[in-house]
Amino acid sequence: MTAHTRPETLIRISEIFGPTIQGEGALIGKPTVFVRTGGCDYRCAWCDTLHAVDSSHRDEWEPMSAEAILARVRQLSDGIPLTVSLSGGNPAIQPLDTLIELGNRAGYEFCLETQGSIARDWFARLNVLTLSPKPPSSGMETDWSELRHCITAARSGDTRSRGPLIVLKMVVFDEQDYLFARKVATLYPDLPVYLQPGNHTPPPLSKDVPDADAQPLDMAGILDRMRWLVERTLRDGWHGATVLPQLHTLLWGNLRGI
Numbered sequence: 001m002t003a004h005t006r007p008e009t010l011i012r013i014s015e016i017f018g019p020t021i022q023g024e025g026a027l028i029g030k031p032t033v034f035v036r037t038g039g040c041d042y043r044c045a046w047c048d049t050l051h052a053v054d055s056s057h058r059d060e061w062e063p064m065s066a067e068a069i070l071a072r073v074r075q076l077s078d079g080i081p082l083t084v085s086l087s088g089g090n091p092a093i094q095p096l097d098t099l100i101e102l103g104n105r106a107g108y109e110f111c112l113e114t115q116g117s118i119a120r121d122w123f124a125r126l127n128v129l130t131l132s133p134k135p136p137s138s139g140m141e142t143d144w145s146e147l148r149h150c151i152t153a154a155r156s157g158d159t160r161s162r163g164p165l166i167v168l169k170m171v172v173f174d175e176q177d178y179l180f181a182r183k184v185a186t187l188y189p190d191l192p193v194y195l196q197p198g199n200h201t202p203p204p205l206s207k208d209v210p211d212a213d214a215q216p217l218d219m220a221g222i223l224d225r226m227r228w229l230v231e232r233t234l235r236d237g238w239h240g241a242t243v244l245p246q247l248h249t250l251l252w253g254n255l256r257g258i
């Protein structure tokens with residue numbers, strides 16, 4: 001047993017897929033391999049990734065070493081370095097520092113998506129940290145102090161590195177969510193803000209139904225919400241916000257692993 005294969009350093013993996021394009025936020029359109037960890041401390045009412053959240057899928061989550069994950073990423077990307085997106089579930093639950101270190105040595109860059117409920121000192125070694133605090137429609141409560149810790153942790157790396165680009169990416173379903181997003185942006189005026197219309201037709205939790213057909217995706221409804229969100233933001237003169245759809249959902253619907 002090497003240091004990286006001890007149980008406490010194994011990373012619980014739901015799926016590794018790509019390269020595809022990043023469908024959301026600051027790196028939209030960029031070639032990306034996704035490393036999705038299993039397990040989440042939240043359960044959002046509209047989560048589109050319940051197969052990495054709900055414990056009924058736990059037996060599909062494989063404990064893997066950082067070396068084994070990197071080997072899979074290298075295989076998928078034909079050894080050509082690209083951006084790796086660490087998502088989940090909440091990837092902040094997992095010990096990802098060694099993976100980032102080994103990957104960086106091999107030329108890979110790492111971004112991470114989290115709701116900002118668990119801060120880690122290794123956030124400082126990321127290239128991009130996307131914080132996605134959850135609005136009222138999710139049914140979740142934001143721990144404001146821990147969200148702040150996420151930002152300070154990311155900024156407190158060694159002084160030779162500037163630390164990651166930190167961005168806010170917030171899902172908006174309705175006016176209450178919009179006001180929440182405005183509040184978060186006001187708290188952190190230095191952080192770029194991305195707004196994303198919510199998908200009210202995410203894949204339901206079922207192991208039996210093929211994902212693509214699990215629930216008809218109401219793309220027309222999502223685009224209606226996107227138009228409302230664009231108009232709402234412009235009407236407010238909130239010109240610092242970037243409004244983007246989930247591009248992968250637009251292209252491929254609720255399909256998993258893309």
Ligand SMILES: C[S@@+](CC[C@H](N)C(=O)[O-])C[C@H]1O[C@@H](n2cnc3c(N)ncnc32)[C@H](O)[C@@H]1O
Nearest residue numbers: 046047048049088089113114115132198199202
């Ligand atoms: C599945 S989450 C995983 C990472 C982390 N747990 C988080 O929520 O940031 C990745 C992104 O998908 C967004 N998301 C989840 N369900 C969604 C939905 N139904 N519509 C739009 N975005 C959604 C989340 O808000 C988050 O920004």
Ligand SMILES: Nc1nc2[nH]cc(C(=O)O)c2c(=O)[nH]1
Nearest residue numbers: 020021022023024087248258
């Ligand atoms: N293409 C693509 N882009 C994404 N951006 C964020 C994703 C996620 O589930 O974290 C995601 C995903 O699952 N696929």
Ligand code: SF4
Nearest residue numbers: 040042043044047089
């Ligand atoms: S925090 Fe992210 S992964 Fe967890 S339930 Fe919410 S959207 Fe899903």
Ligand SMILES: [Mg+2]
Nearest residue numbers: 048049087246
């Ligand atoms: Mg997703």
